[in-house]
Amino acid sequence: MQPCLRAAKELIGKILVRKEKGKLYSGVIVETEAYLGSRDAASHSFNGPTKRNSVMFGEGGFAYVYFTYGNHYCVNAVxxxxxxxxxxxxxxxxxxxGISFMKKNRGTEDVYLLCRGPGNLCRAMKIDGSLNGASLLGDEIFLAEFPREKRIKVKRTLRIxxxxxxxxxxxxIDPQSPFVSRINYKKLLKANLKKVSA
DNA sequence: TTGCGGATGGACT
DNA sequence: GTCCATCCGCAAC
Structure with missing residues (x-):
């Protein structure tokens, strides 16, 4: 498999950790998308380097954070x-x-909506343009292994x-997870509940 | 300086 | 499932 696709797959089940003003936020990654640079017209880097996308042209292991649609930040692992x-x-x-802080940052009490979608998870974790170019092994934002190795049957789908x-x-995506965006999570919760009781 | 497009989210059917 | 408000970044002028 192409290395970036493999990375996208392997990130499912890892933990994203964010520290901001002494607050700790973390969550299990349940949904990713790969963008293959000069080979991929959907990538911001398809047309070559600009000031905005310059981080993507650097070494891997750093965060590319961009602003889109006038109100949302999105975070990528280069x-x-x-x-x-x-x-x-x-x-x-x-x-x-950090769920209580996420609720405050997002203005919702529904835990299933806190980090659903790239813009929402950035708002929940206070990720913004100041983290563009930050190391993913740094103090402000980093990746970690899930302590218990749980097997996830990762599913490949079309990009959103x-x-x-x-x-x-x-x-x-982790097809079992009700935290994935653009799905009927209430329906999936019900189905999972049935599975447990069966 | 300006026009346009967009890796969205939320409201609505 | 569909629609659309919203405003920054970029490339063209």
Missing amino acids: TGKAGVAHAVLIRALEPLE GITKNPGKLYRF
Whole structure:
């Protein structure tokens, strides 16, 4: 598998940790999308480097945070060597720590909505443009292994919200998780409940 | 300086 | 499932 796609798949089940003003936020990654730079018209880096996307052209292991639609930040993990502008968009998390602060930041009490969608998870965790270019091994934001190795049967699907280069199975989700965006999570919760009681 | 497009989210059917 | 408000970044002028 292409290395960036493999990275997107392997990020499912990892923990994203964010520290801000002494507050700790974390969540399990349940949804990602791969963007393959110069090979992928849907990628911000498709047309070459600009001031906005420059982080993607650097070494892997750093955060590419961009602002879109006038109100949302989205966070990516840059993958690959310098010059290869590949990145993995983190689209949804299952919140673990800092849930009370997330509720405040998002203005909702529904835990299933806190980190659902790339814009929402950034708002919940106070991720903004100041983290663009930050190391993903740093103090403010970093990735961690889930302590218990739980097997997730990762599913590949079509990417969300793009018009260029559609039809590629570059989105990776945990199909069991009710925290994935663009699904009827109440229905999935009910189905999971049935499975447990059966 | 300006026009346009967008890796969204939320409201609505 | 569909629609659309909203405003920054960029490229063209």
